Amino acid sequence: MIILDVLFVAVLVVGLPTLAFLQLPLLKEHVIERSSAYAGSAAAICVMGAVAFLLGVGRWGAEDMGLIWPGLSLVAVWTGVLLTAGAAILGLFWLVGRFLAVDETPLLRQLLPKTGREKRAFAVLSLCAGVGEELAYRAYAVLAISAVVGSAWLALALACVPFGLVHVYQGPVGLVRTYILGLVLGASYLATGSLWPAMVVHTALDLLGGLVVGDRLLGPDPAGTDPAGTDPAGTDPAGTDPA
Numbered sequence: 617m618i619i620l621d622v623l624f625v626a627v628l629v630v631g632l633p634t635l636a637f638l639q640l641p642l643l644k645e646h647v648i649e650r651s652s653a654y655a656g657s658a659a660a661i662c663v664m665g666a667v668a669f670l671l672g673v674g675r676w677g678a679e680d681m682g683l684i685w686p687g688l689s690l691v692a693v694w695t696g697v698l699l700t701a702g703a704a705i706l707g708l709f710w711l712v713g714r715f716l717a718v719d720e721t722p723l724l725r726q727l728l729p730k731t732g733r734e735k736r737a738f739a740v741l742s743l744c745a746g747v748g749e750e751l752a753y754r755a756y757a758v759l760a761i762s763a764v765v766g767s768a769w770l771a772l773a774l775a776c777v778p779f780g781l782v783h784v785y786q787g788p789v790g791l792v793r794t795y796i797l798g799l800v801l802g803a804s805y806l807a808t809g810s811l812w813p814a815m816v817v818h819t820a821l822d823l824l825g826g827l828v829v830g831d832r833l834l835g836p837d838p839a840g841t842d843p844a845g846t847d848p849a850g851t852d853p854a855g856t857d858p859a
Contacts, residue, residue, distance in 0.1 A: 621760055624756075624760075632778065632782045633781035636782045636785070637781070650726075651733055658744040665752055669751050672755060672759060739823060739827065742826060743819050746817075750814045750815045751815075753775055753779040754805050780795035
């Protein structure tokens with residue numbers, strides 16, 4: 617079991633971020649249908665989440681993984697707190713980007729769903745990311761790293777680094793934004809002992825960013841980066857989502 621833990625942590629901390637960086641040069645030359653990219657990312661995230669669940673529950677138990685239902689009142693309160701904090705962070709980064717004239721990357725713009733079919737596929741991806749990434753990077757990785765460094769809060773800060781790096785397609789601003797969102801989501805897990813609020817809010821923020829406010833916040837595409845409605849393949853090996 618320990619060998620499997622080491623290998624999986626290596627995948628999360630080194631493998632997926634490295635893959636994300638290696639893919640960047642290729643993404644400018646190869647495009648595929650967005651729905652296919654969503655499906656591929658969703659499948660990868662589901663596998664990642666399943667492995668995190670099996671290894672984590674087997675090693676630490678469902679309670680330490682934050683999977684015991686804590687009651688509706690706790691989930692509702694913390695979901696409200698996290699949604700407010702998450703929306704504030706996204707809004708703040710949008711304002712700072714506008715003030716500094718820093719635009720979002722073309723890859724992020726291209727990944728937003730346009731058609732009804734794409735939006736349905738993106739919704740499925742958002743759910744997969746909300747569950748799978750929280751299981752892997754917020755619960756499992758924090759527990760595994762804290763066993764080495766001796767502090768759950770330090771482990772959270774460290775685990776959010778690779779989580780941010782796998783979103784490198786969003787550029788430096790998006791990387792920092794994702795890191796901070798990861799910290800906020802992880803803080804609720806450590807504070808409450810429950811992963812449920814983080815999973816709910818992660819999913820909700822992805823849906824909000826992809827289906828509701830994404831196009832409005834990005835505005836018109838001056839470069840015409842998506843004339844054919846296509847997208848880069850495999851843009852986010854650990855989840856095509858804002859968080």
